[in-house]
Amino acid sequence: MTMKTEETVLSLQGITKAYGSVHALTDATFELRAGEVMALLGENGAGKSTMVKVLSGLVQPDSGTIQIAGEQRELRSSADAQAAGIAVVQQEYSAVPALTVAENLALGDRTRSWWWSRRTLHAGAREVLDRVGLDHVGPDRVVATLSVAETQLLELARILLRDARILILDEPTAALSDREIARILAVMRDLAVEGRSIVYVTHRLDEVFRLADRATILKDGRSRPPVPVADLTHDSIVSLMLGRRLASMFPDRTPVDDAAQPRVEVRGLRAVGLTAPVDLAIRPGEIVGLTGQLGSGASSLVRALAGTLPVAEGEVLLDGVPVDLRGRSRGIRQRIAYCSDDRKKDGMFPGLPVLANLSSPWLAAVSRGSWIDRRREKEKAADIARAFSFDTRRLTTEIDTLSGGNQQKIVLGRWAGAEPRLFLIEEPTRGVDVGARAEIYTKLRMLADQGASIVVCSSDSTEILGLCDTVLSFYRGRVTRQAAHSDWNEESLMAATLHEGRERAA
């Protein structure tokens, strides 16, 4: 299929990277030959994105060596990586919206002349744009006016312009249509034929079979030796990727009262990212799991319910009463709690003590007028801390100094204090070590048993199957299947989110 040689152009040995107590990569190895397409596979949290960041110079490993073309290199910045002949198509932070298409193609290229005339900028731009399927986009167009898919394709065009020997594509097709995907795969094949090496990170297994020569599979931060794709099947990849984690990590389910009035009724809800209307009923004490790839719509549903994404149509009833979904403060007043998937960005108040973090959503409950009853604030915070097995003596420490697991306990616990009727959580255990995970699952089950309805949006299939009572899978903005947890297994869940069943099921 492509020009293959045995020459190794890139080799990583013994790469270890830890964030606090979480090991993202443990003694991982990776190798890449000239002219091959290497698929980099693994579940969410298996270490793929850390591996990509190491290769692109954005993250420095704690230990391990990187050899490029037989020479030992250190990649301390993306400029270093570029100098080493590595070009990366990022998932996010891809193009500068304020600049034009042609300028973005030139950005960061230190080999270009100092003078950016229209002529030199346009030189070659048209050709690469056509090649990646942006034939309708002019080089002078401002990137802010491009769609997400077009921006992603532009990113690909940019690395075509570089004389990079090694290309890394981190889920380049997540936002693209079938036609655009086909285009990207064709371009990739051409590049490999030219002798370039490609690292292709994806969740879509059919693309792996269409494109890749070999696959490196990561699991829990550890790598397996590369396997020729010809020797693999869908099923064997899935079983190599799946972590058989201990079932004891999850708390026992309490049977949900099927006869109970639904706590939440979602009727024909549509929002940005949800192309088909969603209907869903959640009973008190039930934990519903939503899962799908990036951009599948699972997270859109959660955000629409949280009031951070405008609802296009449909309505939501909470205990039989229609809910006003405009904005977070209204949601909080109706006792809807929401934790986003980015704890560091919008889940905690860095620099402030645990106590102030915990009490932030329910300050009014412990205040008379505007006057905070500090004794009640402390008591309630201590109650939550105890309920979440958090050392009450550490209430005065700053939240930044805690481990990821403890931070996540505080982030969840602070909402528990707001006595939510509906609790929406994205990626509840991202960046949390295994021990703390079990605790977080127990706490979520405890909240459900106390009567809350919980919606968990997660890309971790073990978590979805182990924790939730009902599971919905999403693909491209619509629900592909909704069923009780007992009707799912790891394989069927993965199939539903990767939507390989397109032919089989539909």
Added chain:
Amino acid sequence: MSDVDFAPPAQSTPPAAEPARRSLGSRIVSVGPLPAALLLLVLVGTATTSGFATVDNIRAILTAASITGIVAVCMTFLTLSGNFVSLGVQQNTVLAAILFLSLTAAGAPLVLAVGGPLVVLVVIAVVQGVVVARGMNTVITTLAVGAILFGAMSSVTGGQVITTGGRSVGVLGQSLLFGVPVVVYGLVVVTAVAWLIATRTSLGRRCLLLGASRPTAVLSGVSITRTTVFAFVVLAVGATIAGVLTAAQLGQATANDLSTLTIDVVAAVLVGGTAMAGGSGSPVRSAAGALLIALLNNLMVLNGFTTGWRLAVQGALVVVVVLAVQRFSRAAR
């Protein structure tokens, strides 16, 4: 499920020991090197500068620190909430002074003479707060409003000196009360109230939350508009108090008065160590910062430092402190 009980059943863990109450000493030390710097300046001043440790000079320092301090203490909420600083405090304060004097001269009772400027400043503050909460930069907005106020005051007064017209302003006009300058009581009361607001009320807490992380605050139901407006209103109250006290003490005002107030106030907040990115700091620190700036300026005047050197030292101090705060807070992260 109106009331969720979090106390775990049966095997409830014994309530963990509360952390040992922090001693007064450790609290003071935790305020940072500020008290040490103040003490050092006093010692150096006493040892090297004749005329420093006299009753009159100490009163002069305290008076100078008080007007700056009152405004700085009240501006802390703005800085805490992540909205940087206002560069229009001089004009706001002078406006309060001029309105107070004009109302007094017109025969208004004290309540009205103080309430009038307060209402005007609060209205201006609400407008600024709304604009800033909508995403406009605080520094620019306050500069522009300051320019408008200055222009309007100058146009209306025609550059004339405004006086009380010989009417008495009661206790506010006395320079000393029990041997201590009246303005010092103002600073003490304002600082105490501001400290209570910052630490004991949800309004103050929300400023802190907004400054610590804007996205988290929004997701936690903190209203950016309400909190920002509140911070501006506190500043307006501070500017009113400072303006009224200045006017009552001097008995007169012009649009050009208090020309170094803005710089002094900003310096006091920054030197006090309130982080400009928001989320950490305290009104008490700003009061201490104002005292430090006043002490430093007094020492420099007594030692014959010229205007230029005083400005340069003050500016250099601010630069050094903000760089230190930046470094410290980055190291903590």
Added chain:
Amino acid sequence: MTRLAVSLHRYGVQVAILLVVLVVLTTTSTQFRGPSAAFSTLEGFGLLGIVALGVAVTMIAGELDLSAASMTTLGSVVAVRASDLGLVPAILAAVAVCLLIGLVHGLVIARTGINSLVLTIGSLVLLQGVAWVASGEGPIVVTNYAVSDQVLLRWWILSPSSVIALVVFAGVGVFLAKTRNGREIYAIGGGRKESLAAGVPLARPLTTAFAISGACAGLAGALAAMRSGSATPDAFETLLLTGVAAALIGGIALSGGSGTVLNVAIGVAVLSLITAGFSAQGAATYVVQLWTGVVLIATIAIRLVLDLVRTTRTKTGDTT
């Protein structure tokens, strides 16, 4: 978007404000007509224009240089102090000193990651002090008026300082639009993380932006000092407001990454018109300040309203 739509989006509101101000001033004032009005408006570019241009470059980089006015003062003092060396060396000395200070600003901000407002508010005071000390605590005059008289020429509506200003505008404009470093200033202002991921070395455009701001302030101060043959350490106190205001009124966004020198020029023209118009009527400087504030607030308000309209429109657009 067509080219016309882009231009309308970039300059539409600003040009409208300019026209309104122009019409109001010419109809209310009989003295404000013809070449003399054009001359005094263009003179505004020599001081306000160059300073605003420098500040605008830092705004495009997503930062803000609050020390520009203090640097202008320092530049004027340095120029007068160096005037014995001749006109050009005096101006160059002022530019060099302020450029150096700008470089230091940029390096410190890039190195420590400190917010530029915080740092430059400190150096605003510090540099004011330095200007006082350098001037010997009061107004200073050039010793040889033959040096400074060279800038007092007038060619129809132009003068040496307005010509220099226009050349600087053109130069900075070309630099920003056509060079790698210039475009990187837009890039770090319009998408800092994206630029870093693309391999833009942050320190370089950041330092360049603050160096430009410093050099512009120094040049403006030197030109002003040479025009009047003197320098005063407490001059230019209102220049910070008017400089930033000119950039904002012209349509440079504080969020960074957008706007061109043409935007700055329009903003400067608006404020210069107001200044020239009011001084033609003999109004006091505080009246000019008042109107500067009013126009600035009005511009901000218009922009907020337009943004609101735009976001509600895109929100409903998403749903269809």
